[in-house]
Amino acid sequence: MSDKIVMSEAVEALEARKPLRFPREMLIVLVLLAVLWEIVSWLVPPFVVPGWGRILSSLAELRLDFVLITLARVAAALFISFALGLALAVAMYLWTAVENYLKPAVRLLMAVPVVCWILFSVLWFKWVEFRIAFVLIVVCAPVFLVDLLDGMKGVSRDLRDMLRSFRPSRTHFFTKLVLPATVPTILTSWKINLSLAIRVVTIAELVGAVSGIGYGLVIAQELFSVADVFAWTLILVIVLFLAEAVLTLIEERMLRWRA
């Protein structure tokens, strides 16, 4: 009797798997902000807040290949940072000595302001792409590392003991338990780093680059084109939103096991 009841509860739970939801509230907020922006543009001079007409015409004239260049830089740097962060986090998880030595170094890296890294990269490296990659990796890899290590250490003792009771090899312990358990942390870390990388790459491109959104912003500033600056900013925000939406889709697909 009671088994029948629990079975029906479980069937309900199975049917309750939700499909993806349309972000209605977010769209409403964006439309409201756009309307507010337009109203403000009527009240102040166009070189302070340009109207949507001006911004859209600027958008049409921008070098959109710069967006792809910036995105490629961000993607490459994030993948390298993730691989580096993951490898070091695994080493720190496995060997306490590695953790003890690396932890202070990581803290030191994270304490250095982004601007200082940009200046160092300009002083140390000649090749522009290397400078940008260096800044992005030195900023993002430690964030990945700290997040992943926290995630790995956060795997519950109950689950670790359960798996250990079956005597897994060290590789199995990682692939069957630690890494899958860290997936939610990995996805959150990607979201944080994506937003961080897009902001940092723009600043890095301001110094020395001859392509990319940051370079586009430098040109806009030199031409005193406020509409262009707004247009680039808009592109940055849209790119970030789209990238986050893709990550959210991946997250919903990968974490559908969560209640």
Add this chain to the structure above:
Amino acid sequence: MASMMSNAADIEVTGLRKLFRQTVTGDAVVAIDRLDFRIRSGDMVAIVGQTGCGKSTFLNLLIGLDRPSEGRITIAGRTPYDDFDHFRGMLATVFQQDRLLPWRSALDNVRLPLELLGRERREQTERATAWLERLGLKGFEGAYPHELSGGMRQRVALARAFVIEPALLLADEAFGHLDEVTSAALRKSFVDLARTGGNTAVVVTHQLEEAIELGGRILVFGKPGHILADINLATYPTNMVARLRTDIQHMLQTNARISEIIHLTAKERQ
């Protein structure tokens, strides 16, 4: 189905002691004072005792998750802690909480031990499906743990333990937290399956009814970890089985009082 390592799970416990050091004070706490006993292969043994008598500590030592402070614990002549990998595929545990991996479906959770043993994928799926069906979970193979009730999750955990047909089956308060009906049904499944498979089974519980119901041998643990009584239900006088529950209860209450007096006396001396 025959056990993979039948007749290979003789357990010998000799002068076993386990001490823990308190994190704050650094004082040693005795979890297991002294244990000496033997469990023969194929036996079904229930370990009962009050909270803090070292039942779960003993089980951790038996699984090999922890090392004894003194003495020895061996399964078929080998120590589960030092010869850790030797026992791969021989030993399975059902814990108090189901401890299912939340990102795996019921089927994938049951397949897990077979994956660790490097079995072929087809064999993994066939055996896991068969065990889920045997435990009444046909149709729920693809369900994630959060989509199942507590009783169903514990059934999946049982299937996960039985799927490797272990020589030694361990259960740590595995049924006590469920409602009485579900708990009784699961206990029955556990006993039936363990008997059919010829597994040696060690069941840790604080419920005397559960221990008596298992119908094998009962080891009553006193506090801190020592044997108060070793009762074999098969040879126990039939006319006394009815009052066994009350007798064990008295035994545990007396032990609790004695250990309290010893504790107070020791404090006064300090």
